Amino acid sequence: MSGSGIERGVVLVATSVDVTAVVRQSLSGKRRDPRGSLFAWALLIALLLSLLALAVLLWDVIADSLSVWVERTFGNFLTSQLSANPEVAGIWQAFYGSLLLMIFVIIFAVPTGIASAIYLEEYAVNNRFSRMVNAVIRNLAGVPSIVYGILGLTIFVKFMGSITGPEVEGRSLIAGGLTLAVLVLPIVIITTAEALRAVPNSIREGAIGVGATRFQTVRHHVLPVAAPGIFTGTILSLARAFGEAAPLLLVGGITTFFQAGADSSFLDVLQGRFSAMPVLVFSWARLPQEGFRALTAALIVVMLVVLFLINFTAVYLRNRYEKNV
Amino acid sequence: MTNAQDINLHFHQELETLEQTVLGVADRAEQMVQMAVEAVTTGNQELAQQVIGLDDDIDRTYFSVHNNWVQLMARFQPLGSDLRKMSVLLHLNNTFERMGDQCVNIAKITNFNAGLPRVERIAGQIQEMGDLVRPMIRAAIEAYLRQDLDEARLLPAMDQPVDRLNANMYKEIVAVGGDPQQLEWATKMLMASRALERLGDQAVDFAEQTVYLITGERAEFNETGLDGSTDDGSS
Amino acid sequence: MEQELEQQTEEKVLDRPRPAIEMATTRAEQEPKDLPIVFSVRDLSVYYGDFRAVSNVEMPIRRNEITALIGPSGCGKSTVIRCFNRMNDLIENARVEGRVEYHGVDLYSDGVDPVEVRRRVGMVFQKPNPFPKSIYDNISFGPKIGKYKGNMDDLVEESLRKAALWEEVKDKLDESGMALSGGQQQRLCIARAIATSPDVLLMDEPCSSLDPIATLRIEELMLELKSEYSIIIVTHNMQQAARVSDRTAFFNVRLSDEGQRTGYLVEFSPTEELFTSPREKDTEDYITGRFG
Numbered sequence: 001m002s003g004s005g006i007e008r009g010v011v012l013v014a015t016s017v018d019v020t021a022v023v024r025q026s027l028s029g030k031r032r033d034p035r036g037s038l039f040a041w042a043l044l045i046a047l048l049l050s051l052l053a054l055a056v057l058l059w060d061v062i063a064d065s066l067s068v069w070v071e072r073t074f075g076n077f078l079t080s081q082l083s084a085n086p087e088v089a090g091i092w093q094a095f096y097g098s099l100l101l102m103i104f105v106i107i108f109a110v111p112t113g114i115a116s117a118i119y120l121e122e123y124a125v126n127n128r129f130s131r132m133v134n135a136v137i138r139n140l141a142g143v144p145s146i147v148y149g150i151l152g153l154t155i156f157v158k159f160m161g162s163i164t165g166p167e168v169e170g171r172s173l174i175a176g177g178l179t180l181a182v183l184v185l186p187i188v189i190i191t192t193a194e195a196l197r198a199v200p201n202s203i204r205e206g207a208i209g210v211g212a213t214r215f216q217t218v219r220h221h222v223l224p225v226a227a228p229g230i231f232t233g234t235i236l237s238l239a240r241a242f243g244e245a246a247p248l249l250l251v252g253g254i255t256t257f258f259q260a261g262a263d264s265s266f267l268d269v270l271q272g273r274f275s276a277m278p279v280l281v282f283s284w285a286r287l288p289q290e291g292f293r294a295l296t297a298a299l300i301v302v303m304l305v306v307l308f309l310i311n312f313t314a315v316y317l318r319n320r321y322e323k324n325v
Numbered sequence: 326m327t328n329a330q331d332i333n334l335h336f337h338q339e340l341e342t343l344e345q346t347v348l349g350v351a352d353r354a355e356q357m358v359q360m361a362v363e364a365v366t367t368g369n370q371e372l373a374q375q376v377i378g379l380d381d382d383i384d385r386t387y388f389s390v391h392n393n394w395v396q397l398m399a400r401f402q403p404l405g406s407d408l409r410k411m412s413v414l415l416h417l418n419n420t421f422e423r424m425g426d427q428c429v430n431i432a433k434i435t436n437f438n439a440g441l442p443r444v445e446r447i448a449g450q451i452q453e454m455g456d457l458v459r460p461m462i463r464a465a466i467e468a469y470l471r472q473d474l475d476e477a478r479l480l481p482a483m484d485q486p487v488d489r490l491n492a493n494m495y496k497e498i499v500a501v502g503g504d505p506q507q508l509e510w511a512t513k514m515l516m517a518s519r520a521l522e523r524l525g526d527q528a529v530d531f532a533e534q535t536v537y538l539i540t541g542e543r544a545e546f547n548e549t550g551l552d553g554s555t556d557d558g559s560s
Numbered sequence: 561m562e563q564e565l566e567q568q569t570e571e572k573v574l575d576r577p578r579p580a581i582e583m584a585t586t587r588a589e590q591e592p593k594d595l596p597i598v599f600s601v602r603d604l605s606v607y608y609g610d611f612r613a614v615s616n617v618e619m620p621i622r623r624n625e626i627t628a629l630i631g632p633s634g635c636g637k638s639t640v641i642r643c644f645n646r647m648n649d650l651i652e653n654a655r656v657e658g659r660v661e662y663h664g665v666d667l668y669s670d671g672v673d674p675v676e677v678r679r680r681v682g683m684v685f686q687k688p689n690p691f692p693k694s695i696y697d698n699i700s701f702g703p704k705i706g707k708y709k710g711n712m713d714d715l716v717e718e719s720l721r722k723a724a725l726w727e728e729v730k731d732k733l734d735e736s737g738m739a740l741s742g743g744q745q746q747r748l749c750i751a752r753a754i755a756t757s758p759d760v761l762l763m764d765e766p767c768s769s770l771d772p773i774a775t776l777r778i779e780e781l782m783l784e785l786k787s788e789y790s791i792i793i794v795t796h797n798m799q800q801a802a803r804v805s806d807r808t809a810f811f812n813v814r815l816s817d818e819g820q821r822t823g824y825l826v827e828f829s830p831t832e833e834l835f836t837s838p839r840e841k842d843t844e845d846y847i848t849g850r851f852g
Contacts, residue, residue, distance in 0.1 A: 125652060126652055200689075202685065202687060202689035203689060203691060203692070205647070205650070205685060205689065206685070206689040206690070206691060206749070206752075207691070207701070208647070208650065208678065209645070209647070209678060209682065209683040209685070209753070210678065210679070210682070210701065210702030210705075210752060210753065210755075210756055211675050211676070211678040211679035211702060211705065211706060211756060212675070212701075212702075212705055213675055213705075216705050220701065220705075221691060224692075225692055330850075330851070331849060331850050332849045332850075332851060333848060333849025333850065334849075336849070337848075337849075337850075402799050403848070404798060404802065404835045404836070404847040404848060405835060405836065405837070405838055405843075405844045405847040405848045406837075406844055406848060407848045408835070408836055409836060409837065540837070541836060541837025542837075
């Protein structure tokens with residue numbers, strides 16, 4: 001009897017020691033996950049390839065443009081008039097044209113787009129019709145920009161030609177600006193709608209709970225919270241509009257110079273022929289003179305710098321607002 | 326809703342255990358009444374000592390029930406009929422413990438009356454009271470176990486003969502006559518009569534608690550006048 | 561000699577003035593029976609499209625009482641409480657039938673402006689939802705849009721005091737309301753609700769996202785606020801309903817013939833009654849946990 005007791009005791013003791021050892025063994029050891037490692041490497045390589053492609057593009061462009069910066073300086077390049085002579089040609093009218101086009105977009109697309117989004121998100125009844133409208137807008141945002149060019153051509157150039165540009169058969173800056181505004185409108189609506197949707201419903205409930213009307217709720221609570229998102233979305237749509245060439249080509253931006261001279265009024269400028277930076281790239285790239293190679297590259301560099309600044313502003317402002325909330 | 330599960334199962338199980346413990350004391354008390362009455366009417370001191378020993382068990386149970394009760398309250402915060410049952414069990418725990426004490430009171434008289442001559446009539450009446458009280462306790466236990474309102478409401482009527490017998494005890498003692506030893510024996514037995522009358526009241530109180538548990542309403546069954554008279558007007 | 565002394569002592573004891581020991585009465589016996597009615601709900605049913613969420617509710621809400629709505633999930637208690645301030649209007653296909661009378665006026669009759677209703681019937685929500693503004697602005701927003709003409713600083717202070725939050729935030733009124741702890745945020749929401757001087761406060765599970773200490777503070781606050789406001793609270797915590805409320809309404813769910821789960825009112829009783837001896841078996845089963 002006592003013998004088995006001692007044996008049992010020994011087994012028990014031995015078992016308790018074994019448990020620790022067994023657990024330690026099962027917990028330790030390096031995990032071998034060949035498929036996982038392979039996958040991670042594949043992802044990294046894909047990223048590097050993408051970066052490589054971009055780097056090559058950038059390098060190519062910068063290299064080609066170097067002669068312009070060396071011989072003519074940035075300021076000179078920016079402020080010189082368009083010209084057929086590559087030695088003196090600058091991008092001023094294109095730059096100015098792009099600027100004016102952006103202002104058009106801001107005036108026409110931004111308020112309209114934001115207001116539409118506010119209506120869709122805050123006021124519209126959620127039925128099949130409104131859901132359909134939302135779907136349509138989403139699709140419009142994906143429509144190729146050249147289609148907007150045709151739209152602009154039909155409406156702003158041909159149909160409204162007498163208002164937009166009576167002396168140039170409607171192929172004016174106004175027409176170009178309106179076309180870009182329409183192109184960008186769905187994007188403004190969508191980004192604003194997203195920003196509004198990101199506002200938690202609990203805030204609306206809180207406002208309504210103390211007796212706010214829908215307008216008061218939107219004005220005092222929803223918009224302030226959505227503002228950073230709306231702002232960012234607006235800036236990004238501007239960046240998109242800035243880079244579009246196809247619609248402008250159709251609407252008349254194919255010239256390489258401004259119609260109006262130095263003594264023309266602002267209205268004449270608006271109603272006259274125009275140029276823009278993306279359009280200029282198209283024009284210069286087709287010119288035979290060797291000098292235009294470098295000029296085109298320099299133009300592209302300027303465009304990239306502008307786009308970079310726009311995006312950087314958007315990100316910076318968004319971060320600043322997010323920290324404040 | 327037909328498929329009722331008990332999502333408060335652990336509490337209900339523990340409550341049931343507590344309940345069984347408490348009822349067990351009532352059951353034990355009923356046995357002790359039988360033993361104590363026999364001891365005191367036959368002068369059996371050994372039996373009397375057993376009764377006293379059993380009461381020690383009851384006292385221990387009393388404390389452990391009370392502790393468990395407090396634990397259950399703290400852990401489960403019961404409501405509704407569970408809450409009423411808790412309230413009833415606490416009360417009954419006290420009541421049954423005192424029943425045990427009354428049995429001890431009866432048993433102790435055996436020692437006080439040791440060696441004294443007994444009076445048959447009085448011994449017979451005490452025996453009769455015991456035979457009336459024990460079924461009362463049984464009936465109260467049954468009424469509780471079966472949650473039977475009608476059964477519970479019978480208790481006051483069962484108490485009346487007990488009260489009557491207790492009230493008559495004076496006359497019996499007076500009728501004993503001259504022998505001082507017999508008189509002493511008889512006078513001591515008055516305490517047993519009192520104790521049995523108390524036991525009857527306690528059984529009625531048990532039934533009142535049962536009514537409260539079932540209906541949520543308080544009903545006062547016992548009514549005594551200031552002069553000790555009972556419902557039937559006898560004194 | 562000894563006897564005399566005893567007698568003297570006896571008399572002395574009897575001569576002493578009797579201490580005023582009042583026989584303890586239950587709470588039910590002490591309080592007045594029926595306070596005036598603030599809300600009268602008659603045959604209330606709420607539909608979401610074709611789905612009947614809650615059916616045929618009848619109950620009075622009395623002034624300066626705390627009324628608790630309890631019941632399992634899906635029983636419609638949140639739906640019911642949102643009828644008292646027309647918050648169900650926000651849900652697109654919600655439809656209310658029956659009458660919800662506030663001081664005799666049916667809130668769902670024509671001509672009743674829901675915005676005005678919400679200024680008089682305040683609401684505190686399950687998850688604290690202070691505005692992402694300063695503490696001061698949180699409180700002042702309601703009165704401001706209600707065209708409050710008095711001293712706003714005083715009103716803000718008074719609201720925060722009533723919500724037992726003033727001492728903790730008086731030095732940081734222009735800090736963001738979101739920077740407070742959960743319990744403080746909820747008290748801020750209570751202060752915000754009472755700033756528009758409502759006479760009824762609706763609380764939809766106000767403590768469910770709070771820790772036990774914050775919960776108890778809010779319960780204490782409710783008991784204090786009772787003297788000035790009528791409070792309706794939805795809670796899934798039975799012990800909380802037992803602690804704070806004067807009357808409790810127990811809602812349950814039943815399966816209709818079409819297979820819909822519709823909520824209905826089972827019992828509406830004084831709290832003490834409901835939690836010790838409820839009238840309905842369903843209530844008894846729910847509060848003891850013998851529930852399917």
